[in-house]
Structure formats: C-alpha cells, structure tokens
Amino acid sequence: MPKVTFVNNGESSDATVNQPLKEITKTSGWPIAYGCEDGVCGTCIVRITAGKENLNDMEETEQQTLEIMGMNDCEHRLCCQCRVKDGEVSIEGM
Numbered sequence: 001m002p003k004v005t006f007v008n009n010g011e012s013s014d015a016t017v018n019q020p021l022k023e024i025t026k027t028s029g030w031p032i033a034y035g036c037e038d039g040v041c042g043t044c045i046v047r048i049t050a051g052k053e054n055l056n057d058m059e060e061t062e063q064q065t066l067e068i069m070g071m072n073d074c075e076h077r078l079c080c081q082c083r084v085k086d087g088e089v090s091i092e093g094m
C-alpha cells in the first residue's frame with residue numbers, strides 16, 4: 001500500500017494507488033499551501049526526500065513552472081500535480 005510521510009512533523013498517511021498527493025496532504029491537514037492547483041503558480045512546491053520514483057512522471061506544465069522557479073532539479077515537485085503510484089514517498093514542505 002502506498003504511504004506518504006510529511007517529514008516536517010514525522011506524520012505518515014496511507015494512500016491508494018494513483019491518489020493525488022494534494023488530496024493526501026489536505027486530508028491529513030499538513031500545512032502545504034495551494035494556489036492555482038493547476039501546476040502554474042508554484043505555491044505548492046515540496047522537496048521529495050525519498051521515493052521520487054513512486055510518483056507519477058512530471059508533465060510539461062509542472063516542468064515549465066519548476067524551470068521558471070529555478071527548481072527543476074529532480075528533488076522538487078508541485079504537490080498539486082503529483083499522484084502516488086505505489087510504495088513510500090517522503091515530502092518536505094518549504
């Protein structure tokens with residue numbers, strides 16, 4: 001079963017395959033700020049500290065936004081564009 005850990009407070013949440021990361025963070029009450037929720041504003045940026053291979057591949061909009069922010073470094077993702085494929089993922093809010 002997929003699982004997501006929010007390293008800022010050490011809490012974890014079980015997830016379902018392909019569950020949006022946004023839904024998990026909101027349900028868990030983790031303090032990730034959201035704006036556009038379309039991968040454009042960059043508000044929901046997080047650092048993936050483990051398990052980046054367990055997230056969906058990045059699409060063009062997310063990639064472009066991270067490039068503009070200077071954060072397209074394979075460590076950062078936009079929460080609103082991520083789904084948990086399987087396994088464990090650890091995220092750090094910024």
Ligand code: FES
Nearest residue numbers: 035036037042080
């Ligand atoms: S909320 Fe705007 S990029 Fe995620």
